[in-house]
Amino acid sequence: MTGLYFHIPFCAKKCPYCDFFSVPYHKETTSQYVASIIRNLAAYAPEDTVDTVYFGGGTPSLLSAAQIGDILNACAKYAHLSENTEITLEFNPTGERTQYLRDLRKVGINRLSIGTQSFSDAQLSLLGRTHRAADGIRTVMTAYEQGFYNISCDLMLACPHQSEIILSETLNTLANLPITHVSAYLLQVEEGTPLSRNTDLLAALPDDDASVDRYLQAVQTLAEYGFRQYEVSSFAKSGFESRHNMKYWKCEPFLGIGAGAHSCYGGKRFAVPKDVAAFCNSRIQPTEIIDDAPCQAQEKLMLALRMTSGAALSELSVNALKVLPRLRNAGYVTVYDDDRVSLTPKGFAVSNAVISMLLE
Ligand code: SF4
Numbered sequence: 001m002t003g004l005y006f007h008i009p010f011c012a013k014k015c016p017y018c019d020f021f022s023v024p025y026h027k028e029t030t031s032q033y034v035a036s037i038i039r040n041l042a043a044y045a046p047e048d049t050v051d052t053v054y055f056g057g058g059t060p061s062l063l064s065a066a067q068i069g070d071i072l073n074a075c076a077k078y079a080h081l082s083e084n085t086e087i088t089l090e091f092n093p094t095g096e097r098t099q100y101l102r103d104l105r106k107v108g109i110n111r112l113s114i115g116t117q118s119f120s121d122a123q124l125s126l127l128g129r130t131h132r133a134a135d136g137i138r139t140v141m142t143a144y145e146q147g148f149y150n151i152s153c154d155l156m157l158a159c160p161h162q163s164e165i166i167l168s169e170t171l172n173t174l175a176n177l178p179i180t181h182v183s184a185y186l187l188q189v190e191e192g193t194p195l196s197r198n199t200d201l202l203a204a205l206p207d208d209d210a211s212v213d214r215y216l217q218a219v220q221t222l223a224e225y226g227f228r229q230y231e232v233s234s235f236a237k238s239g240f241e242s243r244h245n246m247k248y249w250k251c252e253p254f255l256g257i258g259a260g261a262h263s264c265y266g267g268k269r270f271a272v273p274k275d276v277a278a279f280c281n282s283r284i285q286p287t288e289i290i291d292d293a294p295c296q297a298q299e300k301l302m303l304a305l306r307m308t309s310g311a312a313l314s315e316l317s318v319n320a321l322k323v324l325p326r327l328r329n330a331g332y333v334t335v336y337d338d339d340r341v342s343l344t345p346k347g348f349a350v351s352n353a354v355i356s357m358l359l360e
Contacts, residue, residue: 005254006053120169123159
């Protein structure tokens with residue numbers, strides 16, 4: 001089984017904290033872009049069955065429903081889609097989009113990942129988002145009314161001025177919406193972004209201890225509402241884990257199409273240059289090999305430790321087994337079923353440090 005990923009790199013406005021690849025939205029460019037995606041699908045759609053399709057960005061919800069439909073028709077024509085393919089689209093919650101959501105459902109999207117981020121207007125404003133809390137709520141409710149029963153929302157943690165009370169209000173709003181999944185990320189200050197130069201906002205960021213507290217608060221509240229943590233940033237109602245994202249963490253194959261898209265396919269990891277014109281003007285997308293022997297044991301172990309299912313003790317090195325009791329006594333990892341190790345929420349809050357100790 002393979003996943004298909006389409007990178008749609010257009011955004012109406014650049015968010016000040018974002019360093020993802022994106023370009024300003026121009027309607028004419030999207031037509032050429034969609035045509036190029038379809039050309040690429042015709043040229044080298046995966047031969048094995050595709051069971052997940054993911055439109056990420058950027059802002060895929062800037063494409064029209066007809067354009068999304070054209071891409072999905074090409075998937076059906078050139079690839080072997082499984083009967084219950086998970087088809088996700090990242091959706092920016094701006095404006096009144098009832099008809100658009102209805103049309104997306106009709107063309108085959110069956111999962112939405114909505115960029116809500118927060119349900120505090122003050123927080124959204126500080127983050128430079130163009131939508132407000134009411135837009136996020138309305139988008140989720142409208143999507144549900146239009147037949148989307150698998151909805152994920154993004155939640156941003158450790159934002160400037162994000163107190164325990166502010167986060168608590170956001171979490172309660174979020175968890176009472178008809179959603180099945182939450183992706184909760186700690187805000188990162190990326191070099192070169194406007195956020196990295198905004199001294200007022202930088203001064204208002206929570207320190208490391210407060211960031212860990214916000215993360216643990218999110219884990220605990222989401223668990224109380226029935227969202228089980230299954231990965232460092234991912235929480236789902238039972239049976240609604242993101243099948244597409246699981247491919248990344250389980251080292252399963254996926255093929256990316258679009259400027260800036262990554263793939264791990266045919267035993268190689270490769271990327272398409274972040275160049276929209278080059279993508280639109282090439283018959284087949286140019287690619288650069290990043291790794292010609294990906295998914296070796298060490299990488300698989302690192303990815304497994306990001307998930308709550310963890311790794312088998314037999315996969316750890318002698319050195320890692322030596323530090324394990326110390327990490328366990330400090331509450332960062334747990335050993336279960338006698339032979340598996342996984343990080344605890346406290347361990348996930350500082351996962352980079354804990355995982356690197358287990359990889360030594
Ligand atoms: S909408 Fe998403 S991809 Fe676009 S600039 Fe904002 S955070 Fe980045």
